[in-house]
Amino acid sequence: MARIIVVTSGKGGVGKTTTSAAIAMGLAKKGHKTAVIDFDVGLRNLDLIMGCERRVVYDFVNVINQEASLNQALIRDKNCNLLYILPASQTRDKDALSQEGVGRVLDELKKDFKYIVCDSPAGIEKGAHLAMYFADDAFVVTNPEVSSVRDSDRMLGILASKSRRAEQNEEPIKEYLLLTRYSPERVKLGEMLSVDDVQDILSLHLLGVIPESKSVLNASNSGTPVILDEKSDAGQAYADIVARYLGENRPHRFIDDKKGFFSKLFGSK
Amino acid sequence: MSLLDYFRISKVGTASLAKERLQILVAHERSYRNQPSYLPQLQKELLEVIRKYINVEQDAISVNFEQDENQETLEVNIVLPDLNTKNT
Numbered sequence: 147m148a149r150i151i152v153v154t155s156g157k158g159g160v161g162k163t164t165t166s167a168a169i170a171m172g173l174a175k176k177g178h179k180t181a182v183i184d185f186d187v188g189l190r191n192l193d194l195i196m197g198c199e200r201r202v203v204y205d206f207v208n209v210i211n212q213e214a215s216l217n218q219a220l221i222r223d224k225n226c227n228l229l230y231i232l233p234a235s236q237t238r239d240k241d242a243l244s245q246e247g248v249g250r251v252l253d254e255l256k257k258d259f260k261y262i263v264c265d266s267p268a269g270i271e272k273g274a275h276l277a278m279y280f281a282d283d284a285f286v287v288t289n290p291e292v293s294s295v296r297d298s299d300r301m302l303g304i305l306a307s308k309s310r311r312a313e314q315n316e317e318p319i320k321e322y323l324l325l326t327r328y329s330p331e332r333v334k335l336g337e338m339l340s341v342d343d344v345q346d347i348l349s350l351h352l353l354g355v356i357p358e359s360k361s362v363l364n365a366s367n368s369g370t371p372v373i374l375d376e377k378s379d380a381g382q383a384y385a386d387i388v389a390r391y392l393g394e395n396r397p398h399r400f401i402d403d404k405k406g407f408f409s410k411l412f413g414s415k
Numbered sequence: 416m417s418l419l420d421y422f423r424i425s426k427v428g429t430a431s432l433a434k435e436r437l438q439i440l441v442a443h444e445r446s447y448r449n450q451p452s453y454l455p456q457l458q459k460e461l462l463e464v465i466r467k468y469i470n471v472e473q474d475a476i477s478v479n480f481e482q483d484e485n486q487e488t489l490e491v492n493i494v495l496p497d498l499n500t501k502n503t
Contacts, residue, residue: 292433299441303448336428343434347441 148256151263152281152319154305156297158268160289161326164362165384166265167195167371169285172388174229175373178260181220183232183251185277186267187242190234196223197369198231207235210247216254225374230259240272248276270304279310283320283391286350289327290339295347298323302348323350324387329358330403341401354387356380357400450480461491471496 153166163184170182183206184192193199198221204214209232216232223229232251235242255262266277278284284305288298305319306312312319325341332338341355356362361378365371373388375381379400386396458478465471471493479490 292437295437296440296444299444303445307448333430336430339430339433339437343430347434347437 148259149261149282150252150256150280151261151283151285152266152278153263153285153287154266154274154278154301155268155287155294156270156274156301157289157294160287160294161324161356161362162268162287163192163195163265164366164372165285165287165324165326165356166192166263168373168381168384169388169391170261170263171223171226171229171371172373172384173261173263173392174223174226176388176392177228179228179258180261180263181230181232181255181259182263182265184234184265185243185273186265187234187273188236188238188240189267190236192231192265193221193233194369195366196231196371198224198233199369202233205233205235206251207237207242209251210243216251225370243273243276245276245279249280252280270300275304275308278305278319279308281305281309281319282311283322285322285324285353286348287324287326288344288348290325290329290333290341290344292339295339295344299348302350321350322353322391323348324353324356326356327358328355328400330401334403341398352398353390354383355398355400356383356387446481449482454478454480465493469495 151169153162153169155162163186166182170180174180182192182196184190185206186192187207190205193202201221204219206219208214209216209219220230220232223231252262264277264281267273278301284301286298286301288294302321305321309319311317323345325344328341329338333340341352345352357379359372359378359380361375361380362372364378365375365380372378372380373384376385383400386399389396458476461478462471462473462476465476475494475496477492479492481488481490
């Protein structure tokens, strides 16, 4: 049975697309046929993060409007043949996505794919609403920062009341917390909300912590999901998250400040 | 706030302040989220009816909705004007 995962946050710039790209790649690398869909119509960027921006011919809206078939629009990833990308359209028409159309595309994908990752746009407008509406699981991406935590809580309220599962009185969406851009050194100094602080407020199951890392920008610069940078801390953190989501028991990492005395002294990263 | 307090807070860091502010805000927003959607309209109409008879201020009426495990309570609170300033 296919599962639909929404990567959401409310707030922009917290790492939704980075996370979508990483976990979709992680799931595919684990042998599951996975599709990742960009719901940010008008501001597509998943194609850039996945490094397939020059291979976009048809997009999500073309499929919804039946101007192209799903197979024509899906782009096979260059690094993993079990991963497919469905890019967003660059149209400025706000009503390009319809609930009925999105439902139809997801139903078709469910026949062939094990996981469908929906990369939500920021905000709580139509695109964000449709990205989460059909979801089975929600990855709530949060930065340890007040506005991000508040917006995440707002999203939790929407997931609990406005989703298909809520409307049809089914078992609620499973919600997971992904804390990104975490800096253990700053937490230790009392400058940043800790994992425990954020969990106290949001009461969510923690799937993993992604440390603030240079590797994330390196990955987006080169158009390869950061999870493929297996030596990097962020890459390993995403690999842990995928493994935990699939039921493996992995202890949490990157939460404590493990920096040595000298690196602290010289401020290296 | 004394100078000493200022130093103490800056030494502790601002994360605890962030947590405190968030806890209050999130609790408030969650209680608001669970309110029925007719509440603002109810408040407006109640105010209109009351103002037919008593000259109360716009903010003199508050309608609160509370929910616990086994019951829902609708609390309507109207502050009547002072006897001295009453003009109807």
